[in-house]
Amino acid sequence: VDLSVSWLGVNMENPLYNASGVMCRSREELDAVAASAAGALITKSCTLLPREGNPEPRYAKAPHGSINSMGLPNAGYQYYLDYAKAYDHQGGKPLFVSVSGMSLEDNLEMLAAFRDADLPCLVELNLSCPNLPGKPQIGYDFEASSHVLSEVVKVYHKPFGVKLPPYFDPVHFAEMASVLNSFPSLKYVTCINSVGNGLVIDLDSESVVIKPKGGLGGIGGDYVLPTALANVREFYRLLDDKHVIGCGGVKSGREAFMHILAGATAVQVGTCLYEEGAACFARIRDELAALMQQKGYATLADFRGKLKTM
Numbered sequence: 001v002d003l004s005v006s007w008l009g010v011n012m013e014n015p016l017y018n019a020s021g022v023m024c025r026s027r028e029e030l031d032a033v034a035a036s037a038a039g040a041l042i043t044k045s046c047t048l049l050p051r052e053g054n055p056e057p058r059y060a061k062a063p064h065g066s067i068n069s070m071g072l073p074n075a076g077y078q079y080y081l082d083y084a085k086a087y088d089h090q091g092g093k094p095l096f097v098s099v100s101g102m103s104l105e106d107n108l109e110m111l112a113a114f115r116d117a118d119l120p121c122l123v124e125l126n127l128s129c130p131n132l133p134g135k136p137q138i139g140y141d142f143e144a145s146s147h148v149l150s151e152v153v154k155v156y157h158k159p160f161g162v163k164l165p166p167y168f169d170p171v172h173f174a175e176m177a178s179v180l181n182s183f184p185s186l187k188y189v190t191c192i193n194s195v196g197n198g199l200v201i202d203l204d205s206e207s208v209v210i211k212p213k214g215g216l217g218g219i220g221g222d223y224v225l226p227t228a229l230a231n232v233r234e235f236y237r238l239l240d241d242k243h244v245i246g247c248g249g250v251k252s253g254r255e256a257f258m259h260i261l262a263g264a265t266a267v268q269v270g271t272c273l274y275e276e277g278a279a280c281f282a283r284i285r286d287e288l289a290a291l292m293q294q295k296g297y298a299t300l301a302d303f304r305g306k307l308k309t310m
């Protein structure tokens, strides 16, 4: 079977890569993803200046996934720009850069710098960080999203993507799709970011499991798979001439297959990568290949977006 996918000028030997935020804050981590069976890699969302992030513990494994309130810890955009400048873009694994400024001005300054560096990597603009106390997720404010994107496309003229929060209402899917469709150079969306501000409780200690925000954090893993699949399918259906990247609940070939069936061009792995390490990519890749073999599909395009309804 052929697991390759080519989109937006990048060629991936398989559709799997890391979710921004996991195993991608340092060059050592990024190199580990690049050295793994992953088909691509993406950097930790970056801000103008380096950030320590929220107090620890800020990540915890949960019975069916994870909770995090990292608070955007990152080395600052210059670090990732330098990594991108030194990266072997011909090495076969596309590099994506996630940008998540603390303000529109910061986003525009970082995007202008990436523009001027004229590198072959694709930008994923994060509109959905749920863990900055006092800062709402842009993606939940349609007016703000439209304004941000209007300013972004004045500065950044290359194709780019956005990381979206999960939506839970058909009206919201339609509203956000309408905003996104008015930006032709916005060529992909990544659905979904963590399900924001969940609460995991440890029964024995009768306590929360992470320190920031009274224990509230973004939920990932098995918990979010149905929501992730719904967002992938809805935006696949509603967006014009854009790709949807699936993220949420992928821990085996089965969920990767589901995301692609729902319309995903490629698939990101978060919680499972955090817990299992980079070996998960070879495992999930082989499981996906076996599943395709079993079902008689030779390529991803044979079943992409072909979810049956009743």
Ligand SMILES: O=C(O)c1[nH]c(=O)[nH]c(=O)c1Cl
Pocket: 021, 045, 068, 069, 070, 071, 072, 073, 100, 126, 128, 129, 130, 131, 193, 194, 218
């Ligand atoms: O707390 C974080 O750093 C974080 N955590 C997430 O689950 N999603 C994000 O987009 C970010 Cl930026």
